[in-house]
Amino acid sequence: MNSPDHAATTHPFYINGQWRLGSSNEVDQDFNPATLECIGLIAQASPADVEDAISAAYAARLAWADVLVGDREALLLKAADIFLARADELRDLLIAETGSTFLKAPWEISYAVACLRSAAACTRQAYGQTFPACSPGQIGMTTRSPLGVIAGIAPFNSPLLLSMKKIAFALAAGNTFILKPSELAPLICLKIAEVFEEAGLPAGVFSVLPGSASIVGERLVSDPRIRMVTFTGSNKVGRLIAAEAGKHMKKVCLEMGGKSPLVVLADADLDYAVDAAAFGVFFHQGQVCMANSRIIVEDSLYETFCKAFAAKAKTIKVGDPRDPATVIGPLIRPQQCTFIKGQLEDALGKGARLLAGGSHEGPYFQATVLADVDPTMAIYDEESFGPVTTIYRADSFEHAVALANDTQYGLSAAIITNDLQKAMAFSQRSHAGMVHINDTTISDEPHIAFGGTQASGFGREGGMASMDEMSEVKWITVQMGKREFPF
Numbered sequence: 001m002n003s004p005d006h007a008a009t010t011h012p013f014y015i016n017g018q019w020r021l022g023s024s025n026e027v028d029q030d031f032n033p034a035t036l037e038c039i040g041l042i043a044q045a046s047p048a049d050v051e052d053a054i055s056a057a058y059a060a061r062l063a064w065a066d067v068l069v070g071d072r073e074a075l076l077l078k079a080a081d082i083f084l085a086r087a088d089e090l091r092d093l094l095i096a097e098t099g100s101t102f103l104k105a106p107w108e109i110s111y112a113v114a115c116l117r118s119a120a121a122c123t124r125q126a127y128g129q130t131f132p133a134c135s136p137g138q139i140g141m142t143t144r145s146p147l148g149v150i151a152g153i154a155p156f157n158s159p160l161l162l163s164m165k166k167i168a169f170a171l172a173a174g175n176t177f178i179l180k181p182s183e184l185a186p187l188i189c190l191k192i193a194e195v196f197e198e199a200g201l202p203a204g205v206f207s208v209l210p211g212s213a214s215i216v217g218e219r220l221v222s223d224p225r226i227r228m229v230t231f232t233g234s235n236k237v238g239r240l241i242a243a244e245a246g247k248h249m250k251k252v253c254l255e256m257g258g259k260s261p262l263v264v265l266a267d268a269d270l271d272y273a274v275d276a277a278a279f280g281v282f283f284h285q286g287q288v289c290m291a292n293s294r295i296i297v298e299d300s301l302y303e304t305f306c307k308a309f310a311a312k313a314k315t316i317k318v319g320d321p322r323d324p325a326t327v328i329g330p331l332i333r334p335q336q337c338t339f340i341k342g343q344l345e346d347a348l349g350k351g352a353r354l355l356a357g358g359s360h361e362g363p364y365f366q367a368t369v370l371a372d373v374d375p376t377m378a379i380y381d382e383e384s385f386g387p388v389t390t391i392y393r394a395d396s397f398e399h400a401v402a403l404a405n406d407t408q409y410g411l412s413a414a415i416i417t418n419d420l421q422k423a424m425a426f427s428q429r430s431h432a433g434m435v436h437i438n439d440t441t442i443s444d445e446p447h448i449a450f451g452g453t454q455a456s457g458f459g460r461e462g463g464m465a466s467m468d469e470m471s472e473v474k475w476i477t478v479q480m481g482k483r484e485f486p487f
Contacts (some may be wrong), residue, residue: 001218003393003435004442007127007188009040009041010027010031010040010041010042010043010203011040011041011042011043011187011190012043012185012196013042013043013045013049013190013193013207013208013209013210013308014190014193014206014207014208014344015049015052015053015056015207015209016052016056016203016204017197017202017204019121019204019228020043020230021043022044022045022046023046023048023049024044024046024048024049026041026043026044026218027041027043027044027140028041028042028044028047028183028186028210029041029042030097030184030186030187031040031114031184031456032096032097032099032335033099033292033330033331033333034096034099034320034329034330034331034363035330035331035365036362036363037146038041038286039097039220039302040188041098041178041185042186042187042210043210044210044212044215044285045211045215045283046211046215047193047215047219049211049457050176050209050215050216050219050220050224051211052210052218052436053207053209053225054176054178054219054225054226055104055147055205056203056207056209057149057176057177057178057204057205057225057226058148058149058176058225059204060176060202060203060204060205061146061148061176063202063362064146064171064174064175064176064202064205065145065148065174065175066144067174067320069123069174070123070176071125071334072120072123072172073121073124073172074120075121075171075200075201076116076117076120076123076171076172077116077117078200079114079116079195079196079199079201079278080113080117080120081200082198083109083112083113083116083195083223084113085435085475086111086191086195087109088105089191090105090109090160090188090191090441091105091106092105092110093187093188093191094160094188095322095329096183096319096320097186097187097188098156098157098159098185098188098332098342098402099285099329099330099331099363100284100321100323101284101321101326101327101347102322102323102324102328103324103326103327103471104283104284108158108160109160110159111164111446112160112161112164114445115164115165115168115169115270115446116164116168117162117446118168118169118446118447118462118463119168119169119171119172119446120172120465122169122172122173122446122463122464122467123172125464126144126173126467126471127144128141128142128143128144129141129142132320132484133177133477135236135479135483136407136483136484137479137483138295138477138479138480138482138483139478140190140475140476140477140479140480141460141476141477141478142473142475143473143474143475143476143478144173144466144467144468144471144472144473144474145174145471145472145474146174146175146293146470146471147173147175147227147228147251147470147471147472148171148175148176148225148226149175149176149177149178149225149226149227149229149483150166150170150176150177150178150226150227150228150230150470151177151179151180151220151221151226151228151229151243152166152167152170152177152179152228152230152231153176153180153220153229153230153231153233153241153314154179154180154181154182154183154185154189154230154232154234154332156164156182156183156184156185156332157284157287157289157332157385158248158284158288159181159182159185159188159189160188160189160191160192161422162232162450163179163181163189163192163463165180165266165446165450165452165461165466166232166461167179167192168235169174169200169207169461169462169463169466169467169470170437170466170470171205171206171470172359172467172469173466174471175228175362175470175471176204176205176206176208177205178206178207178208178209178220178226179192179206179208179209179485180210180211180217180220181209181210181268182210182217183210183212183244184231184303184332184333184411186210187206189210190210191453192208192438193206193207193208194350202429205274210407212365213237214334217241218244219335220250221241221244221245221250222244222247222248222480224248224250226250227250227251228250228251228252228253228469228470229241229250229251229252229253230252230253230254230459230461230469231252231253231254231255231256232255232289232364233256233257234257235256235257235455235456236255237256238254238256238330238457239256241254242254243356244386244400246275246414249341251469252459253451253457253458253460253461253469254457254459255411255450255451255452255456255457255459255461256289256411256455256456256457257385257409257411258289258290258291258383258385258407258409258411258412258432258452258456259294259381259382259383259409260290260291260292260293260294260409260411260412260414260415260432260441261292261295261403261406261407261408261413261432261433261441262276262277262280262292262294262295262296262405262413262414262415262416262441263296263297263394263401263404263413263414263415263416264296264297264298264415264416264417265279265301265397265398265400265415265416265417265419265422265424266299266300266301267315267417267419268301268307268416268417268418269299269416269418270304270308270444272416273305273309273416274305274308274309275312275414275459276414276439276440277295277309277311277389277440278309278316278367279442280292280414280440280441280442281293281295281387281389281441282316282327282328282367282387283285283327283389283442284329285328285329285330285365285386285387286384286385286387286388286389287332287385287386288442289411290411290412290434290441290442290443291389291442291445292389292412292414292441293313293383293384293388293389293390293446294390294392294403294404295309295388295389295390295391295392296391296392296394296403296404297391297392297393297394298394298396298397299393299394299396302391302393302394305372305391305455306355306369306371309355309369309391310355310356310369313355313356313357313367313368313369314356314357314367316328316367316387317342318364318365318366319364319481327367328364328366328367328387329364329401330363330364331363331364331365331386332363333370334362334363334475336365336383336384336385336386337360337362337363337365337386337395339470340360340365340368341386342361342378343377343378343379343382343384343388344358344370344379346377347370347373347377347378347390348370348377349378349428350374350376350377351372352370352371352372352373352374352379352390353370353372354369354370355369355370355371355391356368356369357388357425358367358386361373364468365386365387365388366451367387368386368387368388368389369389369390369391370388370389370390370391371390371391372391372393373390373391373392381406381407381408381409384408384441395401396428397422397425399420400426401425401426401429401430404426404429404430405429405431408454408456409433409452409454409455409456410431410432410433410452410453410454410455411432411433411434411442411451411452411453411456411457412432412433412434412435412442412443412452412458413426413431413432413434413435413436413442414435414436414437414439414441415427415435415436415437415438416438416439417437417438421457423437423438424437431453431454432452432453432456433451433452433453433456433460434451434452440442443460445461445462446463447462447464448462448463449461449462449464449465450462450465450467451465463478
């Protein structure tokens with residue numbers, strides 16, 4: 001797929017080792033969120049195209065499962081090297097297609113490379129177990145087998161990273177994979193197909209299907225040949241996927257966002273806490289599922305922290321994502337600005353204080369800080385998915401823990417303190433799936449189990465956790481000699 005990048009270009013999608021314009025000839029425009037200019041036309045998959053992709057993946061599943069782990073390892077490592085060689089091209093596309101800043105885009109690429117390398121290592125670690133049996137002369141063991149065909153539905157905020165976290169480990173475990181990109185970020189997902197094609201991935205093992213949820217997404221969730229769906233996105237869509245997948249006895253792994261708390265105790269280093277909190281909510285315009293959109297500060301430090309954090313927020317540069325000095329670029333969905341404004345008006349009308357920001361120009365929202373937020377306000381437990389955070393006063397450590405857990409979500413949580421006893425107590429009592437001590441809530445490694453609880457979803461992605469999710473256990477027994485039967 002080597003064609004020039006301009007608005008008139010129609011980009012084909014990838015099925016069974018072939019680049020196609022689709023049987024319906026329908027296209028969708030892909031926009032640069034910073035300029036609102038069309039950067040390409042994306043061929044849209046029809047129901048017939050979806051069927052072709054599923055059939056190809058199903059037909060290829062057994063041969064791919066039989067590929068030696070060393071060969072799967074080598075292919076994943078080769079793909080990682082190709083990504084590195086194309087890093088500048090991919091960086092520029094992430095900036096143009098998703099509004100990623102010059103700070104964020106290279107990090108996302110390096111994470112995708114690390115995902116491939118971690119997955120390559122995992123190919124040799126799909127261990128089973130042996131164990132003693134209660135029957136005389138019997139040997140018991142378990143093995144792990146690929147599920148078969150897995151479908152992934154990717155979000156727009158970190159489409160390369162979050163797609164690769166699904167794809168790489170699925171392939172490492174011996175599964176075939178079909179990716180549905182976000183309608184807002186399809187081009188970067190098509191680049192993934194280019195890389196795997198160059199790396200030599202056999203036809204049918206991987207396909208990319210841009211298209212609507214009603215045509216592509218619903219079919220991937222309902223088709224019985226697909227054994228698992230892995231999804232990152234909104235809570236509303238995740239619940240629908242879980243309900244539909246349940247009808248078909250299909251495994252799901254869901255990561256559906258959060259309202260993550262950062263607790264700052266009175267003994268914390270103020271400057272460090274301010275810097276950590278700022279990174280944790282303003283990185284990538286706050287369009288991060290684990291952003292610390294709630295900051296809970298112990299009473300004696302509350303006003304001092306509010307003043308210092310507001311001053312920090314006012315220094316955050318908003319603007320052109322191509323400028324290396326920019327921290328906050330454009331929100332990828334312009335309508336999100338209207339949504340956030342509604343949240344702010346509701347909170348301010350009910351007594352919250354605006355400490356910084358609160359306005360936007362086009363898709364560029366200022367770093368925004370609210371204080372004195374209470375449960376009557378929509379923003380208390382409703383995701384903003386923008387550069388907005390709220391600060392809460394905690395009367396004590398116990399109160400801080402209660403506030404941190406007072407949410408429907410349970411993705412990430414963090415605490416900044418020099419009191420190890422309280423830090424460990426918080427880590428044990430937090431309802432979040434991930435807890436970070438003396439750090440922000442944004443933390444991720446490709447070889448670590450990533451995921452949440454409650455409305456943030458279930459299942460884990462990364463490393464051997466992905467290998468476990470994307471395979472099934474088989475119990476095997478061997479009877480030495482003859483077993484005695486009661487009749």
